[in-house]
Amino acid sequence: MCGIVGYVGADQALPLLVEGMERLEYRGYDSAGVAIIENGKIATARKAGRLDALIDEVERRDLPGTIGIGHTRWATHGGPTDENAHPHVDCSGTIALVHNGIIENHDVLRARLSREGHRFASATDTEVAAHLIESIIHERSCSLREAVLEAVDVLEGAFALVCISSDEPDRIVVARQEPPIIVGAADGIGLVASDIPALLKHTRDVIPLDNRQVAEVLRGAVTVFDFEGNEVEPPVVHVEWDMEAAEKGGYEDFMLKEIFEQPEVVRNTLRGRVDLGGRVRLDEVHWDDETLQGITKVVVVACGTSFHAGMAAKHSIEHYTRIPVELDLASEFRYRDPVLDETCLVIGIAQSGETADTLAAIRYAKEMGASVVAITNVVGSSITRDADAVLFTHAGPEIGVAATKTFLAQLVALNLFALYLGQQRLSMEPQKVAETLAAMEALPDQVEEVLLLEDEVRRAAKRYADARDFIFIGRGVGTAVALEGALKLKEISYIHAEGYPAGELKHGAIALLEPGVPVVAVMTGAKLYDKMLANVEEVRARGAEVILVAPRGDERARALADQLLEVPSTKPLLSPILDTIPLQLLAYFITKEKGLPPDKPRNLAKSVTVE
Numbered sequence: 003m004c005g006i007v008g009y010v011g012a013d014q015a016l017p018l019l020v021e022g023m024e025r026l027e028y029r030g031y032d033s034a035g036v037a038i039i040e041n042g043k044i045a046t047a048r049k050a051g052r053l054d055a056l057i058d059e060v061e062r063r064d065l066p067g068t069i070g071i072g073h074t075r076w077a078t079h080g081g082p083t084d085e086n087a088h089p090h091v092d093c094s095g096t097i098a099l100v101h102n103g104i105i106e107n108h109d110v111l112r113a114r115l116s117r118e119g120h121r122f123a124s125a126t127d128t129e130v131a132a133h134l135i136e137s138i139i140h141e142r143s144c145s146l147r148e149a150v151l152e153a154v155d156v157l158e159g160a161f162a163l164v165c166i167s168s169d170e171p172d173r174i175v176v177a178r179q180e181p182p183i184i185v186g187a188a189d190g191i192g193l194v195a196s197d198i199p200a201l202l203k204h205t206r207d208v209i210p211l212d213n214r215q216v217a218e219v220l221r222g223a224v225t226v227f228d229f230e231g232n233e234v235e236p237p238v239v240h241v242e243w244d245m246e247a248a249e250k251g252g253y254e255d256f257m258l259k260e261i262f263e264q265p266e267v268v269r270n271t272l273r274g275r276v277d278l279g280g281r282v283r284l285d286e287v288h289w290d291d292e293t294l295q296g297i298t299k300v301v302v303v304a305c306g307t308s309f310h311a312g313m314a315a316k317h318s319i320e321h322y323t324r325i326p327v328e329l330d331l332a333s334e335f336r337y338r339d340p341v342l343d344e345t346c347l348v349i350g351i352a353q354s355g356e357t358a359d360t361l362a363a364i365r366y367a368k369e370m371g372a373s374v375v376a377i378t379n380v381v382g383s384s385i386t387r388d389a390d391a392v393l394f395t396h397a398g399p400e401i402g403v404a405a406t407k408t409f410l411a412q413l414v415a416l417n418l419f420a421l422y423l424g425q426q427r428l429s430m431e432p433q434k435v436a437e438t439l440a441a442m443e444a445l446p447d448q449v450e451e452v453l454l455l456e457d458e459v460r461r462a463a464k465r466y467a468d469a470r471d472f473i474f475i476g477r478g479v480g481t482a483v484a485l486e487g488a489l490k491l492k493e494i495s496y497i498h499a500e501g502y503p504a505g506e507l508k509h510g511a512i513a514l515l516e517p518g519v520p521v522v523a524v525m526t527g528a529k530l531y532d533k534m535l536a537n538v539e540e541v542r543a544r545g546a547e548v549i550l551v552a553p554r555g556d557e558r559a560r561a562l563a564d565q566l567l568e569v570p571s572t573k574p575l576l577s578p579i580l581d582t583i584p585l586q587l588l589a590y591f592i593t594k595e596k597g598l599p600p601d602k603p604r605n606l607a608k609s610v611t612v613e
């Protein structure tokens with residue numbers, strides 16, 4: 003999510019760190035900072051906003067030194083402020099560190115370390131790691147590497163940690179549990195980065211750390227250990243990519259990269275929100291149970307893809323809580339004189355957190371006395387200031403204009419929220435909550451399985467790229483998937499595409515069917531399966547081409563499909579999280595077949611800040 007750079011060598015570190023951070027700017031960030039050691043002291047500079055703000059700051063100050071670390075932050079815990087920007091330091095200012103990922107047990111550690119007398123200067127999860135390492139060094143009189151090796155056993159969650167200590171000014175210590183981090187060494191220098199573009203100027207031979215490894219990076223040398231402290235021989239990878247390919251992680255486009263990031267995105271959005279007892283834990287939502295019990299109606303407002311996430315969420319919320327849910331396009335909501343009072347809960351969904359219509363809708367809802375929860379991917383965005391509570395999706399910055407990974411993250415967050423309401427209002431048996439959460443925890447691996455369809459979808463895209471029209475159909479939550487599949491296709495390939503509830507087809511849109519028209523059918527939830535099969539028969543009878551997204555191994559689906567895209571099974575209400583992926587890939591590959599740019603479709607903007 004965030005960008006990391008580290009340098010130890012003979013040259014001044016600052017310009018090299020800034021240059022490396024500039025190379026990572028494409029990822030998106032909301033603050034930046036550096037820490038450099040000189041004369042046995044660590045100096046830091048941290049600024050909210052663009053890298054230019056940090057550059058202005060370091061130009062004003064003198065930050066000499068030949069070892070340092072830098073970070074571009076995409077906020078997850080604590081808003082995008084100077085204080086929350088990395089690097090973070092311990093109480094004595096001896097250790098500085100930067101971090102990518104989410105430390106799940108930060109609250110427990112913060113409480114423990116505060117009791118021991120540590121003083122915290124930020125609202126981040128990251129800062130606990132600096133104080134934890136300080137306390138270990140203090141207790142054991144050990145080296146930075148030994149302290150990091152001990153700290154990684156205490157820290158829960160995902161972290162790429164990069165640390166320096168003014169007591170050991172010749173080395174950078176790096177630890178990886180999940181988020182990628184790369185180290186390298188070349189003529190008298192040692193390097194660290196979260197992404198290859200930040201290293202390419204210095205070396206093409208890099209060591210991507212494996213999960214659960216620690217590295218000590220010195221001038222011209224790198225030593226790697228496993229979390230048990232045993233030295234290991236890491237493979238060195240030679241990078242052939244040019245800078246542009248490196249920014250896209252070797253993918254042709256950001257959209258494809260973002261589609262392939264989805265297993266991690268689902269994992270991150272679940273992280274820290276499921277406790278060991280099989281309950282949902284949403285620390286961000288602090289309404290008391292009485293308020294939650296008093297909710298009489300939920301209203302979901304959103305636009306575009308976020309609206310489709312809301313459409314799927316309506317099913318989950320109603321099923322788990324028995325509270326009626328209204329779904330509104332944010333652009334229509336306040337003009338229809340909606341019935342709202344203080345017993346209503348309004349959910350505003352916006353990946354950007356800046357969509358003008360959604361902001362206006364939730365402000366209106368607040369004026370009418372309703373409580374508002376926002377689901378967004380951007381910490382510090384406008385929607386977070388207007389809502390009473392915010393549930394963040396942890397998708398990381400999305401650069402492709404077409405929403406992909408943020409949609410999956412919204413579906414996960416909304417399902418968690420629906421379960422949370424059911425759990426707190428006691429409308430769900432604890433056993434059912436636990437079972438559903440277990441199914442959710444299996445999703446990241448299942449998303450990975452769905453991504454294996456890449457080649458099949460690529461072939462389908464070749465076959466249908468010249469179609470003039472596409473129809474997408476589904477039932478229940480599958481309708482939301484169908485609408486999203488159609489939106490993805492039309493916004494990037496410019497092919498006319500309609501998303502339809504399958505049962506509604508015969509009331510009008512079936513007139514569009516003729517031999518050769520591709521119809522994508524999303525075959526979800528067991529209860530609607532037979533009805534979907536019947537609808538697909540209707541489609542086939544008109545000579546249309548049938549592309550089925552269906553549960554793996556179903557012979558009836560196989561018999562009906564011209565093109566079958568099989569996905570693993572999950573609980574019906576979770577199925578959009580898997581079923582959407584082949585449709586994202588289909589839109590992407592058709593767009594490539596047509597020679598169009600998927601990342602930058604015409605007429606569209608990533609944030610729609612006008613009404």
Ligand code: AGP
Pocket residue numbers: 305306307308351352353354355356357360403404405406493606607608609610
């Ligand atoms: C999605 O691919 C579109 N670019 C668009 O429909 C988008 O979902 C819509 O503008 C809403 O954006 P938001 O989630 O930032 O509010």
